[in-house]
Amino acid sequence: MLSTFYASPFAPLVGGVMIGLAASLLWLVSGRVAGISGITGGLVDPRCTDRPWRLSFVLGLLGGGFVMSLLLPAAFGTTVVSMGIAVAAGALVGVGTTLANGCTSGHGVCGTATLSKRSIAATATFIGTGILSVYVFRHLMEVGA
Amino acid sequence: MNRFVVPFVSGFLFAAGLAVAGMTDPSRIVAFLDVTGEWDPSLMLVMVGAVSVYALTRAFTRKLSRPLAADCFVGPKAKAVDGRLLLGAAIFGVGWGLAGYCPGPALAAAGASSGQAIAFSSAMVAAFALTRMMDGRAEQRRAPGTSEERR
Structure with missing residues (x-):
C-alpha cells in the first residue's frame, strides 16, 4: 500500500508535510530549529x-x-556515483554547510518559512551551484556510477 | 523526559517524511537539479509542504513566551548575508549535486544501511568536526561567544 502511494504524485507533498510537522514538533516542544547539519555538527563540536x-x-x-x-x-x-566520489561529496557538504550555518532543512525549510534573508540567500545559492554541479559533472564530464 | 523523547520522535518523523517524499533516493535529487535533462519537480513540492506547515507553526508560537518542554527558543544569531554564508552554500551545492545527498537524507539512508550513504555521512561528519574545530580556534583568538541567540 505504501509503495503504491510512493509512486503517486501526492507523495512528495505529503512527505513534505511530515517534514514540516517534525520541524514544528521540535520548535514547539524543544524550542530548537530542525537543521540537520547544525544538530549533527554540534555533536562533534568541542564547544x-x-x-x-x-x-x-x-x-x-x-x-x-x-x-x-x-x-x-x-x-x-x-x-x-562511485564510493570515492560519495566521500568527496560528503566532505564538501560537511565543510559547506558548516560555513553556511545550515543546509536544506535549516535554511531551505525552517529559515525560508520565517523569511530569513540569510536562509533565502543560502537556499538560492546552493540550488544554483547544485544545478551547475549536475550540469558540469553529469553532462560535461559524465561522472556517474 | 520530553526533552529527549520529543527530539527522537521529531528525527524519526523527519526521516519518514524524507523517505515518503522520495528524497532519500539520490537519483531524485539529481533529477531535480538536472534542469537541462529530465527534470523532476518533486523536491519543490516537498519544500512547499514542509515550509507551509512550519511557517504556520512559527506564526502560532510567536505568542508563546517559551517552548512546552524547554527554557527558551533558540534560533540563529547572525542576521547579515555575508561572504562566509554564500561561500559555504556554494560549496554545499556542489557536493549536493555531485552525490545527490544533503545531510538529512544522507543520515536517514545511512540508517537504512545504504553503503554509499554511510560513506558520504562519515566524510560529512568528519568535515563537520574539522571545520568546527578550526572555527573554535579562530574564535579563541577573537572574543569567545556563541552562534545562537536565546529569547
Whole structure:
C-alpha cells in the first residue's frame, strides 16, 4: 500500500508535510530549529554543551531511516556515483554547510518559512551551484556510477 | 523526559517524511537539479509542504513566551548575508549535486544501511568536526561567544 502511494504524485507533498510537522514538533516542544547539519555538527563540536537532545534527534533520524527501509525499500534505491566520489561529496557538504550555518532543512525549510534573508540567500545559492554541479559533472564530464 | 523523547520522535518523523517524499533516493535529487535533462519537480513540492506547515507553526508560537518542554527558543544569531554564508552554500551545492545527498537524507539512508550513504555521512561528519574545530580556534583568538541567540 505504501509503495503504491510512493509512486503517486501526492507523495512528495505529503512527505513534505511530515517534514514540516517534525520541524514544528521540535520548535514547539524543544524550542530548537530542525537543521540537520547544525544538530549533527554540534555533536562533534568541542564547544558543544547540549549533546543529549542532539543525539536523540540523530538517533531518531537514523532509526526512521532504518524502519522506512523495511517498509519502503524503493525510497532508498539508486546510487548515483562511485564510493570515492560519495566521500568527496560528503566532505564538501560537511565543510559547506558548516560555513553556511545550515543546509536544506535549516535554511531551505525552517529559515525560508520565517523569511530569513540569510536562509533565502543560502537556499538560492546552493540550488544554483547544485544545478551547475549536475550540469558540469553529469553532462560535461559524465561522472556517474 | 520530553526533552529527549520529543527530539527522537521529531528525527524519526523527519526521516519518514524524507523517505515518503522520495528524497532519500539520490537519483531524485539529481533529477531535480538536472534542469537541462529530465527534470523532476518533486523536491519543490516537498519544500512547499514542509515550509507551509512550519511557517504556520512559527506564526502560532510567536505568542508563546517559551517552548512546552524547554527554557527558551533558540534560533540563529547572525542576521547579515555575508561572504562566509554564500561561500559555504556554494560549496554545499556542489557536493549536493555531485552525490545527490544533503545531510538529512544522507543520515536517514545511512540508517537504512545504504553503503554509499554511510560513506558520504562519515566524510560529512568528519568535515563537520574539522571545520568546527578550526572555527573554535579562530574564535579563541577573537572574543569567545556563541552562534545562537536565546529569547
